[in-house]
Amino acid sequence: TFELLPSDFYGFENLLTEQEKTALTNLRAYLESDVRPIVNGCWERAEFPAEVIRPLAALGAYSFSWPETRPFENSAVFRGFVALETARVDASVATFVGVQNGLACGTISATGSQEQRDEWLPRLASGEIVGAFGLTEPLSGSDAAQGLRTTATRTGDTWLLNGAKRWIGNATFSDITIIWAKDTADGMVKGFIVTTDTPGYTATRIEGKISLRSVQNADIVLENVVVPEKNRLQNANSFKDTAKVLRLTRAEVAWSAVGTSIGAYEAAVAYAKERTQFGKEIGGHQLVQDLLVKSLGNITASLGMVVRVSQMLDEGSQRDEHAALAKLYTTARMRETVAWCRELFGGNGIVLDYDVARFFADAEAVYSYEGTREMNTLIVGRSITGQAAFV
Numbered sequence: 387t388f389e390l391l392p393s394d395f396y397g398f399e400n401l402l403t404e405q406e407k408t409a410l411t412n413l414r415a416y417l418e419s420d421v422r423p424i425v426n427g428c429w430e431r432a433e434f435p436a437e438v439i440r441p442l443a444a445l446g447a448y449s450f451s452w453p454e455t456r457p458f459e460n461s462a463v464f465r466g467f468v469a470l471e472t473a474r475v476d477a478s479v480a481t482f483v484g485v486q487n488g489l490a491c492g493t494i495s496a497t498g499s500q501e502q503r504d505e506w507l508p509r510l511a512s513g514e515i516v517g518a519f520g521l522t523e524p525l526s527g528s529d530a531a532q533g534l535r536t537t538a539t540r541t542g543d544t545w546l547l548n549g550a551k552r553w554i555g556n557a558t559f560s561d562i563t564i565i566w567a568k569d570t571a572d573g574m575v576k577g578f579i580v581t582t583d584t585p586g587y588t589a590t591r592i593e594g595k596i597s598l599r600s601v602q603n604a605d606i607v608l609e610n611v612v613v614p615e616k617n618r619l620q621n622a623n624s625f626k627d628t629a630k631v632l633r634l635t636r637a638e639v640a641w642s643a644v645g646t647s648i649g650a651y652e653a654a655v656a657y658a659k660e661r662t663q664f665g666k667e668i669g670g671h672q673l674v675q676d677l678l679v680k681s682l683g684n685i686t687a688s689l690g691m692v693v694r695v696s697q698m699l700d701e702g703s704q705r706d707e708h709a710a711l712a713k714l715y716t717t718a719r720m721r722e723t724v725a726w727c728r729e730l731f732g733g734n735g736i737v738l739d740y741d742v743a744r745f746f747a748d749a750e751a752v753y754s755y756e757g758t759r760e761m762n763t764l765i766v767g768r769s770i771t772g773q774a775a776f777v
């Protein structure tokens with residue numbers, strides 16, 4: 387039976403249907419029994435737990451959004467809670483899902499032809515293959531549109547891709563990577579489904595990360611990579627189409643940030659009831675209660691925001707600036723929350739055993755990816771003033 391999370395203080399989960407609650411209960415049970423016990427070890431060893439890919443697929447994690455694959459009709463709020471539940475246990479696993487589901491399937495769903503959707507979505511949704519999304523480059527991150535240097539040159543029915551990508555999640559083991567490149571004929575940004583065994587494609591793991599250590603990020607080099615025209619995303623005609631995908635994934639990242647905050651908060655509540663100092667549980671000290679209450683306030687405000695942004699998606703009124711404000715706001719609140727929760731643990735807050743250290747470290751990457759706070763601020767600023775400060 388479904389139980390409201392105590393950290394869902396205002397009961398937003400009551401908005402879900404019975405079918406959605408059952409799916410979420412099953413996901414939650416799997417994450418607790420099979421994922422939570424292994425994630426600290428994976429983080430320390432900087433390994434991704436590949437054994438979670440198929441079970442998460444069976445629970446619907448990469449299929450709920452797409453008409454071609456979804457097990458039942460569902461709401462954007464429900465899909466947000468799927469991201470939240472995953473991040474509540476581990477931000478790296480949530481990032482894997484975000485890439486596989488949001489960025490890989492999301493791009494193919496939003497910009498592929500029906501034929502391309504039919505070819506790739508079922509295979510990605512079932513976890514048979516893993517997808518990655520290559521937009522960022524060594525020399526362009528925030529200015530991904532203007533600064534994009536990877537090129538695509540058409541000859542007959544094939545394209546030749548040349549360039550480099552950086553930070554690409556899941557790309558050390560992905561079967562396909564979506565590569566965004568500028569058409570040398572018309573200068574427009576186009577998207578290509580590149581199978582990673584194509585000659586000239588190499589992916590090298592980025593080492594030494596202090597955040598999201600389990601996520602496998604890669605530097606990719608493309609040297610005369612040949613892609614057939616049938617693998618060019620047929621409805622990706624300019625960066626505006628890429629931005630459509632990013633709007634949806636930013637809203638999902640905003641949900642994941644709430645999940646990461648909740649993961650840290652739940653660890654802190656448990657510790658506050660278990661650790662004693664000055665002859666009583668530390669949760670009985672006023673200043674410790676203040677840390678918990680401020681954290682719950684951040685979580686509750688953020689949850690209200692992401693729920694509404696998802697409802698706007700279903701209503702057809704969600705715009706780029708709505709997702710951008712949610713992403714920048716909830717990740718900033720997450721960064722405060724994980725720091726307060728870590729503080730509550732004293733010294734034990736910096737060792738992996740208590741979970742909170744992992745949430746604390748992982749929050750940093752989530753704060754910066756899918757558009758930094760500054761870039762999302764400029765998207766909202768443009769909508770308020772009508773002036774684009776970043777072009």
Ligand code: FAD
Nearest residue numbers: 519520521522527528553554555751755756757758760776
């Ligand atoms: P830069 O763009 O170099 O920015 C550096 C700083 O300058 C930032 O603080 C930024 O806000 C600021 N800045 C830049 N321009 C302005 C401006 N006009 N005004 C004010 N401030 C400005 N990318 C992918 O394509 N696919 C992935 O799967 C992927 N996964 C990632 C996973 C992780 C763990 C990380 C860390 C990154 C990932 N990225 C991925 C890349 C990510 O989206 C970029 O890191 C992010 O967009 C920021 O780009 P940058 O790192 O190049 O920073």
